[in-house]
Amino acid sequence: MWFDSHAHPSAQGWSDELDAMREQGVGGFVAVGTSVESSTEMVRLSRELRQEHPELTIGVAVGIHPHDADSASKESLETLEGMIKENSEIVCGVGECGLDLFYEYSNPQHQEAAFRAQIALAKRFDRTLVIHTRDAWEDTFRIFDDEGVPDRLIMHCFVGGPLEARRSLDYGAYLSFSGIATFKNAEDVRQAFLVAPLERVLVETDAPYLAPVPLRGRPNHIGNVAITGSFLAELRGIEPTKFAGRTWQNTIEVFQLQHKDR
Template identity: 75%
Template structure:
């Protein structure tokens, strides 16, 4: 079965997501928050799914996206910490957090401060750090050098080339590949995927964003991780069953899921 390492589901859309997952052979996902409100919602969703669908493998990640860094407060970071403390079985990650200097919806200084604080949270609670970086590789690596990295980190929706992949791997990161890998102009991403070690590869949807070819431009769903994963397995020249087993175990290991 497939597993989606990064998605943004909603409680009102989860039943249709589950139908799509069942149809596509997807057995789990990580529900990722991007603000205090959405992080709380992801934790509640995961707790509910664990009760109603114990066969699913699910976990939540709580964080403040770089787009929202300008409005982030110390109280917000405290709430993220309290979510981890109150829900230790459900919260597997911190983030998505990081730097986005492409859109720069928040001041770079605010982004960096929020990023550093969330690195500290991941280290304090031994949670996986889920990283968003866009047009900010050098700054991201500089902050890694300053702060140190937690035991487990994921470069979410990896869009770098082989050099960025190599440097990320040197920090011990997992590289998570989305539907972008299927896009015609994403040759650098595909080359990064081909050079990555077997035990450092994850697959994600980033649903509802980044639907893979041939669904590009439509709202994405968790079940579509099967389409991206099938494409990547063929690109790597491995059997889908073997690639599913590999990426499933990698996701379990990356988030320390049970």
Template identity: 45%
Template structure:
């Protein structure tokens, strides 16, 4: 058993391989490199294809929802899934920055939900300051049977709603921030078979590394923070997150021996 950083962004970093090596030295053995545009998704797939224990997703982030016509984006994403991407996303809504018009964000999000449903692959969701519309779009389109709320930033009410939709919740370094009371309260109520841990490298470094560029090795610190909040041991969080991540992405557990 080991740690699995299922959400990081490595392909565009000059030192992506060095970060993988550093993480493996700390017991982090599996990774998912997450696409946010068509171009970055292609880079992630190429990065993963030459490395053991690394997979890639293909998605269009809400910041980049206006990078092309919806139909063309979906054709490109489907080709990437056919080429080996293990999930659609990250996709969703971000009303904090509004880098893309909100109606465009919703249209591109809905189209990616439809794609995940049609292909029966996991859906990786980013939502920020847009919970009501995120739930509305999911309810309208249907929740994929493997839905992952990446970098969960809600509170107990949002967690309950996600769990009711069948989703799993992924906790990042935010769970170690003392100011993130709502996230920490939500983390307490998630069943042990419904949580994951991630770094979101290069963003959101956990305590005690805040202010530095994040890296996959520090998913161990995220697990430590989640264990503290939940009253579990780090070994319990490690075991639960390891099993849950493989289940969420439909990946086979490694054989022993």
């Protein structure tokens, strides 16, 4: 079974989504928030799906994305803290959080402050930290050095090369690869995947974004993690079923999820 380590599911269209997951052998996912509002929705939706589909393994990460960092007030961070306390059995991660200096939709100083606050939150509640970093590797590593890192962290939608991969691994990070790895111009990402130990690799969709080739340009779906995973398995010369099992176990371990064996 495949496990999507990072998705932003919608409450709409779940019948079709579940059919596709079953067809492609996907048995779990982590629903990731990007703001207080979306994190609240991820918790609600995931609770509902857990009840209706106990065969699925589902976790939630709550956080404030760097694009939304201008709204990261003391009150919003306290709300995230409350979500973790009140939903401790399902909230397995903090994030996605970090830095995005490519778009700079939020003030970089606000991004950094929100990032530092969420690192502290992950450490305080022993939750996995889910990192978004774009055009900000040196600043991300500087903040890691300043704050220290939680016991478990993930470089989500990894878009660096082998150098950034090795440096991330030195901090104890898991590297999560999305459909970007299938893109023609993503050779650095593929090389990063090839230097990563299999026990530190995850696969994700980032749905509804970043659909893999040959679906690029369309809305992405959780079931498509099987396409990316199979592509990556071929790069390493591994049977897809073996790679699916390895990345399933990695996701369970890094998020410390309760699950059914696969």
